[in-house]
Amino acid sequence: MDQHKTVLHAQNIRKSYGTRGNVQEVLKGIDLRVMEGEFVGIMGASGAGKTTLLNVLATIDRTTEGSILIGDSDISKMKDRELSAFRRDKLGFIFQDYNLLDTLTVKENILLPVSLGKMKKRVAEDQFKSIADILGIKELADKYPHEISGGQKQRTSAARALINKPSMVFADEPTGALDSKSASSLLGTLEDVNKQRGVTIMMVTHDPVASSYCSRVVFLKDGNIYSELYRGDKTRQAFFQEILKVQGVLGGDSVDAL
Amino acid sequence: MFSGVTALTLFDLVIRSMRKNIKHYYLYFFALIFSVVLYFVFATLQHDPSVIARSGGSMGSAFKAAGILLLFIAGIFVVYANAIFLKRRSREIGLYQLIGLTKGAVARLLIIENTLLSAGALAIGIGVGILVSRLFLLLLMKLVGFDGFIEMTFSTEAVVQTVFVFLAIIVLTSIQMVVAVYRNTLLGLFNADKTGEHPKKPKAFMSGILAIIGMALIAFGYWLSGRMLNELLFVNMLVVLASTILGTYLLFRVTISWLFYQIRKRKQGHLGLYNSLSLAPIMHRMKGNANSLTIITVLSAMTLAMLAGAYSLYYSTEKETRLIYPVDFLFIPTGGSTGEAEAKQFTDELQRQDIAYQYSPIETLQLDGEFEENSVNKLLNSRFWVSVVNEKQLQEAGVDIEIPDAQSAYYYGASTYWLMKSTEVPVNFKLYAPHDGLDISIVKIGEGNVLNPPSGGSQLVVKEELYEEIKEFSSDETIDSQIMMAYGVNLKDKKDLVKASDIFMEMTDNNRARFDYYSNYLASMQSNGLLIFISGFLGLVFLVSTGSILYFKQMTEAEQERSSYATLRQLGFTVQDIMGGIVRKQMFVFGVPLLIGLLHSIFAMKAASFIFMSDITLPASIAMGIYALIYLVFAFLTVGYYRKTVKAAL
Numbered sequence: 001m002d003q004h005k006t007v008l009h010a011q012n013i014r015k016s017y018g019t020r021g022n023v024q025e026v027l028k029g030i031d032l033r034v035m036e037g038e039f040v041g042i043m044g045a046s047g048a049g050k051t052t053l054l055n056v057l058a059t060i061d062r063t064t065e066g067s068i069l070i071g072d073s074d075i076s077k078m079k080d081r082e083l084s085a086f087r088r089d090k091l092g093f094i095f096q097d098y099n100l101l102d103t104l105t106v107k108e109n110i111l112l113p114v115s116l117g118k119m120k121k122r123v124a125e126d127q128f129k130s131i132a133d134i135l136g137i138k139e140l141a142d143k144y145p146h147e148i149s150g151g152q153k154q155r156t157s158a159a160r161a162l163i164n165k166p167s168m169v170f171a172d173e174p175t176g177a178l179d180s181k182s183a184s185s186l187l188g189t190l191e192d193v194n195k196q197r198g199v200t201i202m203m204v205t206h207d208p209v210a211s212s213y214c215s216r217v218v219f220l221k222d223g224n225i226y227s228e229l230y231r232g233d234k235t236r237q238a239f240f241q242e243i244l245k246v247q248g249v250l251g252g253d254s255v256d257a258l
Numbered sequence: 259m260f261s262g263v264t265a266l267t268l269f270d271l272v273i274r275s276m277r278k279n280i281k282h283y284y285l286y287f288f289a290l291i292f293s294v295v296l297y298f299v300f301a302t303l304q305h306d307p308s309v310i311a312r313s314g315g316s317m318g319s320a321f322k323a324a325g326i327l328l329l330f331i332a333g334i335f336v337v338y339a340n341a342i343f344l345k346r347r348s349r350e351i352g353l354y355q356l357i358g359l360t361k362g363a364v365a366r367l368l369i370i371e372n373t374l375l376s377a378g379a380l381a382i383g384i385g386v387g388i389l390v391s392r393l394f395l396l397l398l399m400k401l402v403g404f405d406g407f408i409e410m411t412f413s414t415e416a417v418v419q420t421v422f423v424f425l426a427i428i429v430l431t432s433i434q435m436v437v438a439v440y441r442n443t444l445l446g447l448f449n450a451d452k453t454g455e456h457p458k459k460p461k462a463f464m465s466g467i468l469a470i471i472g473m474a475l476i477a478f479g480y481w482l483s484g485r486m487l488n489e490l491l492f493v494n495m496l497v498v499l500a501s502t503i504l505g506t507y508l509l510f511r512v513t514i515s516w517l518f519y520q521i522r523k524r525k526q527g528h529l530g531l532y533n534s535l536s537l538a539p540i541m542h543r544m545k546g547n548a549n550s551l552t553i554i555t556v557l558s559a560m561t562l563a564m565l566a567g568a569y570s571l572y573y574s575t576e577k578e579t580r581l582i583y584p585v586d587f588l589f590i591p592t593g594g595s596t597g598e599a600e601a602k603q604f605t606d607e608l609q610r611q612d613i614a615y616q617y618s619p620i621e622t623l624q625l626d627g628e629f630e631e632n633s634v635n636k637l638l639n640s641r642f643w644v645s646v647v648n649e650k651q652l653q654e655a656g657v658d659i660e661i662p663d664a665q666s667a668y669y670y671g672a673s674t675y676w677l678m679k680s681t682e683v684p685v686n687f688k689l690y691a692p693h694d695g696l697d698i699s700i701v702k703i704g705e706g707n708v709l710n711p712p713s714g715g716s717q718l719v720v721k722e723e724l725y726e727e728i729k730e731f732s733s734d735e736t737i738d739s740q741i742m743m744a745y746g747v748n749l750k751d752k753k754d755l756v757k758a759s760d761i762f763m764e765m766t767d768n769n770r771a772r773f774d775y776y777s778n779y780l781a782s783m784q785s786n787g788l789l790i791f792i793s794g795f796l797g798l799v800f801l802v803s804t805g806s807i808l809y810f811k812q813m814t815e816a817e818q819e820r821s822s823y824a825t826l827r828q829l830g831f832t833v834q835d836i837m838g839g840i841v842r843k844q845m846f847v848f849g850v851p852l853l854i855g856l857l858h859s860i861f862a863m864k865a866a867s868f869i870f871m872s873d874i875t876l877p878a879s880i881a882m883g884i885y886a887l888i889y890l891v892f893a894f895l896t897v898g899y900y901r902k903t904v905k906a907a908l
Contacts, residue, residue: 060828060908081832088830099825103538107527113829115531124528141527160829 006069007168007200008034008057013066015052026052028223029066034168034202039194041211042204043243044220045250050204051172053220057202058091058170059083071167088113092161092169096176098153100145100160106152107132107141110159119164131159135189151182158190162199171203175210187213208247212240219246226250268363272370279347287379289339289806293332294383294424295390296799300325301416302391303398308408324792328799333427335803340431342810344438346817351439352448361439368435376428384417394795401572402787403780469516472508475501483865487677488636498865502858506555509854511548515541531831535839539819540846550811551851554804558855561800562885563862566878568793570863572786573877574870579782581706581871582672583775584657585746586755587762588710590773600765601745607761614750615758618655620709622647622717622742623725625732630686635677641690644716645742647708648725655746657708664723666701670708671716676868678703687718691732698724705871709744710773801885805892808848812896816903823907833904840900848893852886 015027026049034040044050055061057068059075067076075086092113093099100109107128114124132138135155140148145156154174161169171190175183191213193199203214211217213236219226227246231239276283303309304321344351354364399408479502486494518541522529529538571578587604589597601617608615623646629638649661661668667687669678681703689696698718708717720728732740749758759776766772826836863878 084827084830084832084835086830087828091830093828095825095828099821099828101534101538101822101825103542103822104529104534105527108529108534108538111527111529112531112534112826115529115534116831116835117530121528125526128527 005036006033007036007038007071008032008202009069010057011067013053013056013068014064015049015056015061016064026223027056027063030220030223030225032057032218032225034200036200037194037198039191039201039213039215040203041214041217042202042220043206043208043211043217043247044226046206048220049223050206050220054170054172054202054204058093059087088116089164090167092164092166094154094157094161094169094171094174096173098145098150098157098177100153100156102145105142105144106137106148106156109145109156110163112160113164124163127163127165128159131162134193135159149182150178151186154178154182154186155189158186158193162193162197166199168200168202171201173205174203175205175207180209183207183210208240208243211243212236217243217246219250221250268367269370272367272374275350275367276371276374279350283343283375286339286343287375290336290376290379291383291386292802292806293336293427294380294420295387296795297328297332297423298384298387298416298420299391299394300328300795301419302387302413303395305413305415305419306395307411309395309398320788320792324796327796329423331796331799331803332423333430335807336427337430337434338807339810340434342814344435346814348438348442348446349448351442352444355444365436365439368439369432372432372435373428376424376431380421380424384420387420388412398788398791401791403783465512465516465519468508469513472505472511472513475505475508477505479505480861483861486865487868503552503556506854506858507548507552510544510551510555514850515544518544531826531835532839532842535836536843536846539815540843543815547811550807551847554808555851555855555858557800557804558851558885558889559858559862561797561804562855562859562882563866564793565797565885566859566863566874566881567866567869568786568790569881570870570874570877572790573880574872574874575782575786576779577872578870579775579779583710583773583778584707585655585710585775586749586752587747587758587774589745589747590712591743596743597745598743601747603765604762605747607765608747608758611757611761613754613758616656616748616750618651618746618748620647620651620655620744620746622709622744623729623732624740624742625728626690627716627718628688628690630688633685634681638674638677642716644689644718645709646689646718646720646725646728648722649719650722652708652719656748659704659708659719661719661721662701664721666699667718667720667724668702668704669700669716669718670704670706672707672711672871674716675703675705675871679868689718689728689732694731696728696731709746710775712773797885798888801888804851805889808851809892809896809899812844812847813899816900820903820907823904827904827908833901836904837897837901840904841897844893844897844900848890848896852889856882856886 010030010032013027013030013032014025016023016025018024030053042050042053052061056063057070059078063076067074069075070086070090073086073090075083078086087093101112104112110128110132111124114127119127129138132141135158137152137155137159140152140156145153148156154177158171158174161171174190175186178186187210190201190203194201194215203210205211212231215231217229217231219228229239229242229246234242300321304325309321351364351368354367355361359367395408479498482494482501483498486498488494518537522533522537522541525533589601589604591597598619605615605617625644625646626641627644628641631639646667649659652659659668666684669687671678683703684699684701687698687700689698698720700718704719708719729741749755755776759774762772762774763777772778823836827833859882860878863874867874
């Protein structure tokens with residue numbers, strides 16, 4: 001796979017919260033480059049800044065300092081309206097608690113990102129069919145979220161993230177609310193999507209099993225990048241062991257487990 | 259740890275929770291204040307000495323009846339607002355129990371809160387009421403046509419009555435709160451804001467049938483409302499009411515869901531953002547909202563019809579009175595006098611005061627007659643008494659009527675006009691003399707009377723030749739009473755009416771019925787002014803209640819859907835995109851009850867238009883337009899609330 005093209009390039013990202021006198025810096029100057037077709041996992045203890053980093057990169061939140069390029073666009077300079085349009089056209093999102101709309105069926109939920117009618121109905125229909133096929137939720141098209149299982153909801157959410165052929169998909173603890181079987185099945189599917197369709201994915205997780213599906217794992221500690229691991233040709237099992245080691249040094253999991 | 263809660267700590271808790279929850283409270287608080295103000299104003303007017311003095315009792319009873327209605331509306335409104343308020347706070351109520359407060363303690367806490375809140379609302383409401391009641395009194399007096407100085411007195415009775423009524427309402431809402439605490443499980447309380455049904459696939463066949471029945475019932479109600487004027491008038495009215503209300507319910511409960519389901523099915527998942535934010539959530543909540551939408555629609559229809567009717571009456575008072583009393587002053591034989599002497603006395607006085615007038619004696623023939631069978635409304639199918647009037651004499655009296663030929667007649671009669679309105683002319687009429695009959699062709703049905711009551715009744719205006727013929731034909735009998743004289747006095751300048759009326763009132767006996775235009779106009783003005791005031795007042799209450807209930811409900815829905823808006827904004831939809839869908843939803847939520855209510859009331863007004871001789875399209879449209887405008891204010895407020903929610907969602 002061609003890994004020379006940069007999809008995301010973040011430079012010196014800083015983010016602080018709070019008012020004058022009581023400022024808390026959550027991200028303390030992060031540099032990160034993501035290549036096309038990568039499946040990047042972000043790990044770290046609670047409070048390390050994982051979700052903040054994801055939100056900032058995903059244009060949901062703004063940085064205090066630093067620049068972020070996605071494709072050719074500098075999103076740190078965009079206005080709110082432009083950011084919205086950018087998110088809608090270029091990015092996909094998977095959330096821990098699915099964030100499906102209760103009042104819409106599975107298919108309607110999946111088609112939401114293209115619901116402003118910029119994509120032709122026939123194209124959207126084809127796109128829906130192929131994605132629903134990959135994610136194995138074709139039969140659920142007319143069901144409402146309350147009628148399906150958590151794993152199926154997350155697949156729906158994943159399908160929604162993929163429908164507009166995004167440059168990049170952001171996933172925030174996608175397996176956090178799933179049982180281990182549904183979780184591994186979903187991760188396997190994400191891995192397939194990543195490998196076969198070349199979709200770039202960035203996933204925040206605190207679960208070493210989940211991150212063992214990634215091609216690269218970035219460890220955060222106190223708002224800085226602590227280390228990175230590449231899977232390379234290693235088996236998932238071996239990669240998992242390596243992740244565990246780093247996590248042991250970080251000592252984060254014990255905090256998370258509480 | 260809370261087992262030893264004392265009244266003081268509970269009270270502290272109350273104060274703390276009230277301070278923290280101010281945004282939940284203000285809605286309920288305003289509903290309470292609003293109800294108190296309106297009730298107090300009404301009570302004040304009911305006990306106001308100048309109102310009582312002006313009306314001599316007639317206004318009092320009207321106010322009393324309206325007061326009871328107002329009480330009902332205010333009660334229902336407050337209870338409803340309280341129910342919404344409680345539902346919004348159910349998580350908080352659950353939390354109190356979770357930390358160990360007993361149900362009894364939570365109930366006590368809520369009751370203390372409720373009492374404090376209601377007492378505050380009562381005090382503020384009465385204060386505001388005292389300020390605005392003078393305004394309302396002035397309005398009322400202006401409407402009934404009283405220009406004098408009005409003194410406003412502070413009414414202790416009104417305060418006592420208001421306090422008493424709202425104490426009862428506090429008891430009622432407290433019971434409601436206790437029930438809410440005791441009957442709900444903890445889990446239920448925590449999930450209360452998540453409840454919403456899930457749309458099921460309607461059973462295609464049954465829903466289809468019911469959907470069509472709903473529309474058919476409304477259509478039938480409309481159809482029948484135009485054909486009610488027969489022996490079964492009362493039954494017809496009930497059938498129209500029942501079929502329209504049931505039809506409206508089915509419309510909301512089945513027809514709309516069914517239609518939406520069909521639309522949605524056709525979209526095959528490609529719903530689009532706007533439909534996702536309007537059609538889908540509406541379908542989602544249709545079952546729960548059907549009742550309130552039906553009630554709001556029916557209430558709106560009734561209010562609209564009431565307002566349009568009352569305003570039309572008020573608006574057409576002058577015209578209608580003129581149609582009944584075409585002659586300014588009419589003297590007829592009474593008791594000992596022939597009327598001629600009185601007329602002379604009156605005109606002498608007019609002359610003395612330099613008031614220009616026209617005096618015209620009019621002779622009428624009193625006869626029995628009958629319409630040709632089945633040519634007019636069934637209710638007129640019997641022998642009745644008519645006055646035959648000479649066209650020439652009317653022309654001399656200033657009534658501009660010209661009969662085309664000597665064989666035909668014009669029919670007038672204010673009391674029967676509503677039945678005759680739709681009669682197709684020419685229609686044959688048979689006049690009876692004791693021995694013989696004479697056929698006359700009626701070629702036109704005129705509006706109102708040509709002579710004031712009681713000479714009126716039904717009047718046939720004929721050419722002089724025919725008049726003489728009828729006179730001869732009926733006069734072989736020696737009964738004089740068949741010929742009656744009336745003496746009309748018309749003022750040349752209608753501006754003199756007030757002055758002339760004073761003269762007339764002074765010389766005529768107070769115990770006698772008066773058949774002049776002006777005093778009857780004043781009397782109608784007074785009763786119609788009172789009617790428009792009371793219905794306007796009640797209408798405003800209805801309107802604000804229905805509008806607020808919709809607003810409250812939508813507020814709750816907005817909060818329930820907040821997470822959806824957050825998701826949509828994360829997915830990259832702008833506030834404007836989302837608002838586009840929400841505005842559509844509000845157009846439905848507010849627009850459909852308004853439109854159906856308007857349609858209902860238009861048909862109701864059409865059915866009721868027989869009361870009027872003049873055209874009421876204009877006044878009815880004005881009343882409906884004003885109603886719709888005020889109602890739409892609530893829609894704008896709601897959209898504003900949604901905008902705030904969507905903006906804050908991310």
